Amino acid sequence: MRRDPSESRYTQSRLSPERRAADLARMRTEKFDVLVIGGGVTGVGAALDAASRGLSVALVEARDFASGTSSRSSKLIHGGLRYLEQLEFPLVYEALRERGLLLTRLAPHLVRPVPFLVPLTARVWQRAYYGAGVALYDSMASVLGFGRGIPWHRHLSRTAAKRRFPSLRDDQLIGAIKYYDGQVDDARFVATIARTAASLGAAVATSTRVVDVLRDAREVVGVRVRDMESGDEFDVRARTVIAATGVWSDDIAEMLGTKKRGLRVRASKGIHLVVPRSAISGDDGLILRTEKSVLFVIPWGGHWIIGTTDTDWQLDRSHPAASGRDIAYLLEHVNAVLDRPIAVSDIEGVYAGLRPLLSGESEETSKLSREHAVVEPMLGLMVVAGGKYTTYRVMAADVVDKAASRLPGTPASRTQDIPLIGADGYEHAWQNRADIARRHGVSVGVLEHLLERYGALYTEILDVADEYPGPLDGAPEYLAAEVVYAARAEGALHLDDVLTRRTRISIETVHRGVESAPHAARLMGDVLGWSAETATNEITHYVARVQAERESQRMPDDQTADAARLGAPDVRGYAPDPASA
Known part of the structure; x- marks a missing residue:
């Protein structure tokens, strides 16, 4: 065309x-x-x-x-530090190259550096072993020309590490290595x-x-x-x-x-918890070894993402469910290193995703x-x-x-x-964000929020905000205009598309988007021409999904969690079937 x-x-x-x-x-x-x-x-x-x-x-x-x-990952753009230990150098090389391209050329508005600490508990061998691995990681990125935009790693003393992450238990730390990877809102x-x-x-x-x-x-x-x-x-x-x-x-x-x-292809389930930033005192992320996988504690705006698991999954693939056992596993391992344990009541959101792994016949998914x-x-x-x-x-x-x-x-x-939409002009806008915010009559914080989500397209959302001013109910960090824009320009067709993927309200709020659903439905309905009945149906389906997910997360195992999650069918399943018309 x-x-x-x-x-x-x-x-x-x-x-x-x-x-x-x-x-x-x-x-x-x-x-x-x-x-x-x-x-x-x-x-x-x-x-x-x-x-x-x-x-x-x-x-x-x-x-x-x-x-x-693709919306349920650890939200990292990374070279795969742990793959060095497995001697998968070509895989690390490839990923470091792509990380560099995304950070500097293709998507600087969506991918940004995020710092991590590797806590050390043994005085000699760990600093030498992990230090050599991180040094090789950074060296591969820099020597090959893919390290732009990522600071070099540093060795930290115990005091310096505690300053960066006060919540680490004293008996779990004699020092740390600080390094950087990339972070992205995957959806x-x-x-x-x-x-x-x-x-x-x-x-x-x-x-x-x-x-x-x-x-x-x-x-x-x-x-x-x-x-x-x-x-x-x-x-x-x-x-x-x-x-x-x-x-x-x-x-x-x-x-x-x-x-x-x-x-x-075999499916491996990985779950993540989202907790408020106030639950853990720290500036950097953590990467920890477990007996089965790697555990991340990742800063995510006003929240932390904790994950992940790595277990075989053979049940419903559209809506993989996190069970109470999955949640307990993550809490057990993260609480082993924190001075104040995280409780189930601290959790704001939970999400589960399936990794498509090339499979042999009987390997564990982590291998x-x-x-x-x-x-x-x-x-x-x-x-x-x-x-x-x-x-x-x-x-x-x-x-x-x-x-x-x-x-x-x-x-x-x-x-x-080929830079992604919104990349061209982003760097200039970011450098001049204070002046731009003043000209548009918004706070620097609001403009930064828009720049990090839309890049140079931020002006389009501000234009919509003239028609639909103010924040979204129940999620003041998001503008009402963003919901309208999602339906007008980003292909959102249902309430779940906006609350779960165009925004992250479903995992970033204690109510998981339920309090935002009526307002969001009115905004989307203006664009998509929803009747009152359609809007009500969208809200009903969204609330049922949240309730089913909460129920599944109280179940003891995968089978019962899957059954609970399937209690809320996909809203797209309610289109009329031409065979029965």
């Missing part, structure tokens, strides 16, 4: 209701070079990579951007990549579930899609199909009716590969899985390279030189 060349890139990136309707119309009639299934970080990355090469691209996602694994990052792909002409639509794979003899030529908002079904045709479906990768093989699965793979199980279909959040761009380039082998004349990937 040709666009007016006078349109700005920002305008072309807006995922408005009108844009969704136009993109769905394109999908019904146009044959694309590349069709991507999956709106997680790898899927949107592949859509951006393909569109930036000049290919015609469509992307379909059954629910919302990042509604699966916002994914939505921004999707918008960047859209700005280059990709047709993008969420709430579009693939229900079948189209074949011509032994070749995949497209998919059949159900619009979960209307219930309509239609075919989307493409020269190549990319499945970036993570823990749902096996579903594609089932649709093909073949035993050739392409990749064997499975974090590398990725691309296969072509059937002519015309490429499947990509595994990998790390940080290296999404490499995964995307690899799978599009595979697809491009069927599209002669396709140029090489160029996404390492």
Whole structure:
């Protein structure tokens, strides 16, 4: 679809209701070079990579951007310090390169340095052993030219470490090593990549579930899609199909009716707790070893994120549940090093996600590969899985390279030189934020909040704030305008999309978004044309989801937690079924 060349890139990136309707119309009639299934970080990355090469691209996602694994991570862009211990140097090299690109060129408005302490409890060997590892980590980043934007590590005495993290118990500390990695709001990052792909002409639509794979003899030529908002079904045709479906990768093989699965993917559940900043006294994050995995205590604005677990999961993949046992495990390990234990009553939010790990037959999930793979199980279909959040761009380039082998004349990937929407102009705005805030009549704190979420697009939210002034009920750190903007420009279709992913209200407030839901529903309804009945239905579904999650977190094990969480069905499941109409 040709666009007016006078349109700005920002305008072309807006995922408005009108844009969704136009993109769905394109999908019904146009044959694309590349069709991507999956709106997680790898899927949107592949859509951006393909569109930036000049290919015609469509992307379909059954629910919302990042509604699966890509919104439920530790929110870190990191090189994988612990992989050095496993001698996985190529993986660390690759991740450090990507970290540097994101921090300095591609997404400086969304990815920023975050400091960590590695507490030391043994006087000689730990400082030498861990110190050598962190030094190698920083050296690889610096020598290879990927360390820009990240300060060098430092060794701290016991006194200096306590000054940085007063909550550490005296008997758990003789010193520390301070180093830096990157931090990101993963769901916002994914939505921004999707918008960047859209700005280059990709047709993008969420709430579009693939229900079948189209074949011509032994070749995949497209998919059949159900619009979960209307219930309509239609075919989307493409020269190549990319499945970036993570823990749902096996579903594609089932649709093909073949035993050739392409990749064997196992799901590993990781849960995180969110507690208020006041619960722990500290300026830096912590990284701690446990008998099963690595435990992070990560600063997150006015909160801390504590995670994660690493356990096999074979139950519902759409809504993995955190059990009471998972929560107790994290509290036990973090409280072992804190001078004031964190109680269940301190927890503001809990979230659980599934890592898609390339699998053998019987390995523990903590030992499975974090590398990725691309296969072509059937002519015309490429499947990509595994990998790390940080290296999404490499995964995307690899799978599009595979697809491009069927599209002669396709140029090489160029996404390492394409800043995401909002990056251009961000540095200047940040340096001049006091003057900009004064000119717009807002506090510096509000402007910083907008810059760190939208980058140079902050002016668009301030424009909306002229129509919808003030904060959101129940979440004063967010503007009401941000909810409106999410529906107008960021593809949000349901209340859960805004309260859980465009913002983080569902995990950052004790009420988990319930007190914000009525106000947010009114704001979204103005944009999406909701009736009073629809708005009430959205609120009812959201509250039921929160109640089901709370119930699951009181259950003793995975089976009972999963059953409790499934008590609240997905709001997208209530679109009319055309077969029954």
